[in-house]
Amino acid sequence: MNIEFIDIVQSLIDGVLYGSTYALIGLGFTLIFGAMEKLNMAYAASSIGGAYVGLGVSVLLSLPLYAIFLIGPIGGGLLSVLVYICCFRYLPSNNHLAALMASIGGLFFIDEIISHETDGSPLDFPELGIFSEAYFEIEFSDMFLGFRGDLIFVMFASFLAMLMLMYLLYRTRLGLATRAVSQQPVAAQLCGISIHQTNSITFILAGVLGGIAGCLAAASVGVISPLLVLPLTVKGLIVTVIGGLGSIRGAIIAGLLVGGLESVFLLLRGVNERDIYVFLLLFVFLVFRPNGFFGAEIDRD
């Protein structure tokens, strides 16, 4: 196949638009890491789980399409707080590895429950109505670049969710408490902030973001499957590392970057080899820039 420059630009555009879902997942990982300095490995599982809850409830009650995108995030938030209670709340707070292992257990628990309930086969996920039919073309110095309507919607919805998160974190008392706990847990506790309550809220926020990401990712692909969970986990983690653990703007930029590069690798090397290069990217960063884009500003590890 003859790959021209325009094909690469086109796949970069598609990838960056889709990459906003990776940015959301990376944001959730980084939010939880920022609050507790712990990795929640079950995060992507609870996000996809949220999308499944949205789909299941909507189909059972025969609700309209947009109901999925309301119930999905709620389901994600509930699953996420459940993960917090089971895998973080009652574990010794200085034992990072125990929490890590517990959340890996949670990951397989959620993943296997989904596989069990759906017999492991993918389910059709409703596409984004009029958005999936829309297609924009822009002429740019005699190249025609296309923008898929559903991916633009995905990007738009992701950025809306990110803006809401930023507002919550930096403009409300709730966000103040969350940031206080993430910076100085003991001092925050002495100021009368309940750590467990704040952490639960952080998990709910992250879970809602994850639920949105899960729904958007499934909607733009058109199917939802338990096979989405592990790749999304690994890519979310890579986004978190490349952006810098705990850095919010880093996660957003890295998410778009990973999405774009993934799409270019897909074009150049095919679907079977695509993820190899995405994962190798992580090692490039570990060697040359172990703190990621913005990791230096939070010097914890």
Add this chain to the structure above:
Amino acid sequence: MDYYLGVFQTIGVHTLLGLSAYILLLTGQVSMAQIGFFAIGAYSSGVLTVIFSWHIYPALAFGALLASFFAFLVGFPALRVKGLMLVIATIAFSEIVRLITFNFVWMVEKDGIMVGADGAQGFREIRYFTTNGWESSQVVTLIWIFVVIVMAMLWWLDRVKAGAVLRAVGNDELAAQSSGINLTTVKVAAMTAGGFIAGLGGGLYAHAVSYVDHITFTILMATFAISYPILGGTKNVFGTLLAVIFIQGILIEAFRFLEDWRLIIFGLLIVLVMNFMPDGLVSAFKKSTSGKDK
């Protein structure tokens, strides 16, 4: 009888996998890369016996050495960053290896049939044992000889200075560094040794079951590998063996009638153990008894 031999074989291979994670866990590092090293050992020794018609022992040794070489390479960048970052890096490594085996094609014609690795179809016909007339009981014995050797060496390690150094790093990195221990050397050495054991296990597994493919090397298996020493505790090597017997022998084999519920229970089990015994089953037991003496 063959069924029980199969169970023994699985327990033996998984014990090697668990021990390879155990030696790294002694230094306080959680590695999800063991299944990647296992895959490297399985594929490279398989290529040697099938395509190059090597004898089994040099092939196993080569597979283990190649795996430990990769462990050495991965160790450096991954261990520059601590704990949680290592987990992410090693997950990525295992997935890279799995995807490479997924794309790996190397087939040659032998006696009129094509043999070797065939990408997503997996690596079939690793028939060294059957063509050379080994009984399945002999194969199981060979695996367990290696298990016993590795366990004995790790047991002995705890009685010499090197073992004390490993545990010192695991207990308190700062204190270990202050006593003149080079953290990177110790961790990379543990990673290399772990890679060797996992590669050996992979080579044995590939020849014992005669067929491997990328589905063998998923993150689920990496989780199995690290969960054995964590559930069994790092008190001594027998904890890992007990955990393997418990999970593979009882949960996976004896409860076969539970079908896919077993993996759900496996997830739940890890969550429960971490909640009630964050230091693992064996050390939790030791703590409760030694508490009375104080």
